[in-house]
Amino acid sequence: IGAVAMLYCRFKRLKVVRKCLGKEEDHTVFKKECVGQVLEMELLRGELKGRRKRRVVRKVMVGTNNQVEMLALQDSSPGMGCYLINQVLEGTHRIRKTGLDANIGIFWTPRHHGIASNKQADKEVKKVAEGNKTGMEGLHFLQKPLPKSRAAIVIQHKKAWCREAQQTLAQSLRFKKAKAIDPNLLNAMKIIATLVGLPHKHASLLVQLCTGHCLLN
Structure with a gap:
């Protein structure tokens, strides 16, 4: 099972990052979605390092098909997988430190229907299954194998x-x-x-x- 994040600007793909989590028996869809959002935040942060690019960005949209993960972002109480939620929130804080003054919205996209890049994302997920992954620079907690999920x-x-x-x-x-x-x-x-x-x-x-x-x- 793996997580994929793709960064688009005006329907043009800029970057893609892939992370293999391990066997499907050891991890859940919830963890995959959380790691995917962490990767998305880091992609955006790296793209916004230049002052000129910060002026261009007016709105950031992050899509997820897991409602449990969205609800967990709104609940600050501790629970299973809270360390992943903390990493997602930390990613938004790191983006704010670049000086971005745009809204960052996380939207529910059921099975990613209606998303133009959905087919491309499926291809990237297959690459993860084949062992094709990218670097995790700037994300220290992803450089090591993640612990097995209790739910899994x-x-x-x-x-x-x-x-x-x-x-x-x-x-x-x-x-x-x-x-x-x-x-x-x-x-x-x-x-x-x-x-x-x-x-x-x-x-x-x-x-x-x-x-x-x-x-x-």
Whole structure:
């Protein structure tokens, strides 16, 4: 999984920077979006070092397709990934130090639809997957591998638990009979979605009818 930032001025691409975070099992989309914004802020800061360029810029627009990250920017309370949010905010402060007096806006762009450079961004992401990354000058915290995301680790554990539960269920003596009634018995998510809106008594009756087994509490 990787992060890509591209700097455009008047629909003309100026610079691009890429960062490989690591395996998809170790990181989340939230982290990717945060790192992408940190890269964007650093690209803009480097472009605004000249006084002449600061006069030209009137508005800065940063697009993201992750609403959780946008909400986290508005919430100053500590939480998971707060060090990434702090780096994004620090990037805006570093831009202000260059003398920029323009508005910096972060907008939600669902799946980046309607963005002219979306296809080009997809190509850059593929380059990251191939190991093609750029330098991280000026961003010391990105020069080292980022810690694994707690949320990503929990997701991997849940997947492992689901696989183990499916294997245990498949080895059950009642499984063949139950599968003849419900071929999707191994798909626990579909079963839960069916039962979650029912009273416990009704859900228990459905399970008994499906499995031919009376649950004992």
